Amino acid sequence: MTTSTTTRCDDPVVLNQWYPVCSEQEVAEAAVYTRLLGADVECTVDADGVPTVRDGDDTLPVRRRYGFVWTTLGTPEKDVFTIDEADEADRRYVPCGWMTLRSSPGRVVENFLDMAHFPFVHTGILGGEAATEVARYTWEIRRETDEVWATDCTFFQPQMSAASEGSFAHLTYRVPNPYQVMLYRISPADPTRLDAIALFVQPIDETVCRAQPVMYLVDPDSSHTELVQFEQVIFLQDRIIVENQRPLLLPLDPRDEIPTRADASSVTYRRWLKAKGLRWGAVPLLPAGTRGADA
C-alpha cells in the first residue's frame, strides 16, 4: 500500500548510499514490492537465488550482505559498510524483523545513539531510574573513513541482554553512513569480545522508514526466540518515542534544540550531516539572518 505524498529523493548525499530493501529470505519466498527514498522498487530472485532490484525500467546495483539485499539509487563512493563480526563462525546471527516507523531515518538513527533515554524508556532493562546519569564519553568524526563514532560509553543496565543480569554496559556506537547505525558492546557472555548490533534502515519516504535490528552475538545459552523477543521489546519501546518526536524531520540547525553533554553523539551526528549538505529527511535550513531571535 502506498500512502505517501512525497516525491522521489533528489539529494545526492542520500542517493549515493547503499540501503537494505529486503532480506534474502523474504525475496526467496516471493517478489518484494517496496519503496526506497520515495521510489517504488521491486526485488526478485532468479532460479539460483540471485536477486535483481528494479526501479521502473531501470535495474539497480545490488549487493548481498548480512542476509539482506542492498541497493542504491545513486552512485556510492564506498561499498556496503563492513561488519567484521559477521565473518566469525561462532557468532549467533539474529535478524529481529522489520518494523515500520513513522518518522525520519535521521530521527531513528539519533534515537539509537542516545543513551540518556535508557532509564526512562527501557526501564528495568537497559536502564533504571536509580542510575540515570550518562557518564562522559568520547565522540568523533573519523575523517579517514567518514564515519561517526562514540567510544568509551558506559551505562548501568539492569538486564543488558537476554541472558545477563545487571551490570555496567560498555558501549561503542558507529554511524557508517548517514542512515545506518551500529552498536558494539562488551559481550556479557565473554568480556574479551564485542557483540555487534546493527540497525539496518530502509528510508521509504522522508518521514517513514523500515528498520531491522540485526545482531551478531556471543551468546551460547539463549534460544533464538529469546534473543529476538528481547530486542523486539526494546525496539517497540523505541518506536513509541521516535514517532512522538517533533518535528519528524531531523533538525540540523544547532539553534533548534539545546544540546546537553549526554547529547554529544546527537550533536556530532547532526553536525556531520549538516557539513555534508544533507537535505532529504532533515528540516530545511534557513539562510543565516532569516530567523527571528525567538525562532
Ligand SMILES: [Fe+2]
Ligand atoms: Fe532505545
